[in-house]
Amino acid sequence: MPPGLKDVAARAGVSIKTVSNVVNGYVHVAPGTRARVQEAIDALGYRPNAAARQLRGGRSGVIALALPELQMPYFAELAGFIVQAAERHAWTVLIDQTDGQVERERNLVSGLRRHAIDGLIFSPLALAGGDLARGEAGTPMVLLGERVWHGPADHVAIDNTAAAGDAVRHLAGLGRRRIAAIGAQAQSSAITAHQRLAGYRAALSECGLPYDASLVVAVDSFRRADGAAAMAALLDRADPPDAVFCFNDLLALGAIRTLLDRGVAVPDEVAVMGFDDIEDGRFSSPTLSTVSPDTARIARLAVDLLAERLGEDPAEAAAPRELKVKHTLMLRESTLGR
DSSP states (O other): OOOOHHHHHHHHTSOHHHHHHHHTTOSOSOHHHHHHHHHHHHHHTOOOOHHHHHHHHTOOSEEEEEESOTTSHHHHHHHHHHHHHHHTTTOEEEEEEOTTOHHHHHHHHTTTTGGGOSEEEEOOSSOOHHHHHTSOSSSOEEEESSSOSSOSSEEEEOOHHHHHHHHHHHHHHTTOOOEEEEEEOOSTTOHHHHHHHHHHHHHHHHTTOOOOGGGEEEOSSSSHHHHHHHHHHHHTSSSOOSEEEESSHHHHHHHHHHHHHTTOOTTTTOEEEEESOOHHHHHSSSOOEEEEOOHHHHHHHHHHHHHHHHHSOGGGOOOOOEEEOOOEEEOOHHHHOO
């Protein structure tokens, strides 16, 4: 017979109820007790009976993950990490692509398919905090990304402005003085681009470098082709840059392609910095220096927050929490050379 709650409780020296609380993600368990129970679970190879849990709790065992675009490597990697984190709770993840369309996002939070899911992890692009607050209550939700801060639900994100500033300070620290930026966007919903541009400008000022608006190239989307075209425009100038900060890695990879096609050495003549630390950048030539937002930790925190919300008494629910995940600079050949 496979191990059950009773076996885990005996090994951990706790009650069956305590083991059940840990398995179901209830928050009111002491950290030491939780660790002891988890050690027993791992040692015995205990696996919750998902069907029994759903019958007892009236839950489906399914959560939804809604992302703007799964073709973007960052979102694809994030989805993979969330699926892995959800496995610890024996959850199935239903993945939805919104394309950042307001109607699709509105339908998502207004109750569409809510009967089939226990909770939602959502990265909105079109909806604001007020739109989300007017959505159907009752299903726990965790927000990702930069669109909504201090909204109606728990939120996990990085500090884009600080991260962009660190990237630009790295380039300035290498002695680069004409640092361009690729990725600006005019639309008000492009919060990511606005924050990264703000970090770029703040870092230039801090490093004693002038802000030159002509070195900031706007793009329609964060794709390789946009980065390649933007880099071509910068190289056609009489005074091209000696470094470029791209607002995501795909833009940076496109920029590197144009530089190599034009016979411009990277990083000797132009250093390139990206953002997101997608796998492609670790295998490009040259390998890509980038900002790493710790996507795996973002996923784990989002799932853990959702588990806590599912385990708490709605009448005693805590206020929405804002969690910022630390970023790091992954410095590789595109800025440091071989």
